[in-house]
Amino acid sequence: MPKAVVYRQYGVPAETVELVETPAVQPGPGQVLVQNILAPINPADLNTLEGKYPVRPELPATPGVEGVGTVAAVGFDVTSLKPGMAVLLPHGYGTWREGGIVDANKLFPVPEGVPYAEAAMIKINPATAWRMLHDFVEPKPGAWVIQNAANSGVGRAVIAIAKRLGMHTVNLVRRPELIDELTAAGADVVILDDENANAEIKVRTGGAKILLGLNSVGGESATRVASALAAGGKMATFGAMSRQPLKLPTGLLIFKDIQALGFWMTRWYQKATDEERNAMFAELFEMAKSGAFKTPIERIYPVDEIREAITHALKGSRGGKILIGNP
Numbered sequence: 001m002p003k004a005v006v007y008r009q010y011g012v013p014a015e016t017v018e019l020v021e022t023p024a025v026q027p028g029p030g031q032v033l034v035q036n037i038l039a040p041i042n043p044a045d046l047n048t049l050e051g052k053y054p055v056r057p058e059l060p061a062t063p064g065v066e067g068v069g070t071v072a073a074v075g076f077d078v079t080s081l082k083p084g085m086a087v088l089l090p091h092g093y094g095t096w097r098e099g100g101i102v103d104a105n106k107l108f109p110v111p112e113g114v115p116y117a118e119a120a121m122i123k124i125n126p127a128t129a130w131r132m133l134h135d136f137v138e139p140k141p142g143a144w145v146i147q148n149a150a151n152s153g154v155g156r157a158v159i160a161i162a163k164r165l166g167m168h169t170v171n172l173v174r175r176p177e178l179i180d181e182l183t184a185a186g187a188d189v190v191i192l193d194d195e196n197a198n199a200e201i202k203v204r205t206g207g208a209k210i211l212l213g214l215n216s217v218g219g220e221s222a223t224r225v226a227s228a229l230a231a232g233g234k235m236a237t238f239g240a241m242s243r244q245p246l247k248l249p250t251g252l253l254i255f256k257d258i259q260a261l262g263f264w265m266t267r268w269y270q271k272a273t274d275e276e277r278n279a280m281f282a283e284l285f286e287m288a289k290s291g292a293f294k295t296p297i298e299r300i301y302p303v304d305e306i307r308e309a310i311t312h313a314l315k316g317s318r319g320g321k322i323l324i325g326n327p
């Protein structure tokens with residue numbers, strides 16, 4: 001009987017989850033039995049468990065919005081998928097489980113050669129990085145982008161995608177040991193996210209005109225990102241890791257015409273056509289296959305150790321993502 005993580009009320013993430021056994025069933029018409037391989041613990045999953053995310057699933061629910069699995073069996077009329085194929089797990093399924101039944105039309109096949117770990121994490125962070133680099137300003141070769149929390153999953157994908165687009169990145173981090181690591185990963189400029197950052201950015205970029213800023217931290221760090229932008233620049237906020245509100249000096253808006261915008265991947269998925277999704281995934285899978293994404297993983301926990309996994313994922317200064325599964 002496959003096990004699944006379940007929560008029945010919102011609360012402290014590691015305390016509110018429990019493990020249940022789910023019935024072993026065979027797929028009906030239009031359905032697929034999936035065996036899960038890997039699913040990440042993302043910050044939004046933890047916010048959802050706390051009841052602090054705008055999406056509040058009907059309870060009881062199984063957490064996890066993305067992951068990768070393999071097809072174990074298909075309903076008699078399913079011809080598009082075959083046992084053994086790797087697939088991206090859909091929104092709403094709850095990916096923190098060992099396996100389950102999914103509608104065939106909700107599964108997205110993963111091309112051969114894409115590492116499972118990258119496939120498991122592709123739908124949220126690299127997709128967010130891809131969209132933000134394309135949808136706010138034209139991604140011209142030679143253009144600069146600045147971001148904070150540059151060692152995060154999104155941040156590393158921004159570095160990889162910007163490189164592919166011929167763009168340059170300024171990367172703010174809060175730990176000095178990340179400077180060499182991100183430089184080796186292709187970052188152009190890596191700077192400590194402190195009060196000296198803005199002066200250093202000018203020197204290290206030769207005063208380059210930066211028109212795009214990506215903020216997932218908030219507070220003083222967001223102020224530094226916005227202050228580094230040239231007149232007419234856009235700052236896209238997509239996270240609030242410090243849990244501090246944005247602090248934007250009024251002059252940036254009035255005299256430099258800086259625009260403060262928001263980005264939510266869920267909103268993009270809700271509005272995107274199949275064609276737009278397929279086009280983005282084709283590019284992201286190609287990058288994953290070529291080894292362009294190397295998302296560090298700190299540890300993979302079996303689903304039985306979900307509480308330890310969540311406690312670990314909530315820690316700062318991690319060396320990489322925490323995943324659930326059996327690769």
Ligand SMILES: NC(=O)c1ccc[n+]([C@@H]2O[C@H](COP(=O)([O-])OP(=O)(O)OC[C@H]3O[C@@H](n4cnc5c(N)ncnc54)[C@H](OP(=O)(O)O)[C@@H]3O)[C@@H](O)[C@H]2O)c1
Nearest residue numbers: 043149152153154216238239240241242263264265316317
């Ligand atoms: N809007 C969207 O659609 C969307 C999509 C994807 C992600 N996100 C958001 O993007 C953010 C990053 O997600 P991720 O999965 O890439 O993260 P991740 O890989 O888990 O990394 C977390 C990052 O946050 C930093 N951090 C943690 N606590 C912090 C604090 N108190 N102050 C400043 N920095 C802090 C970490 O720095 P250290 O390593 O130094 O601890 C690390 O760089 C999250 O807020 C997530 O919700 C939003």
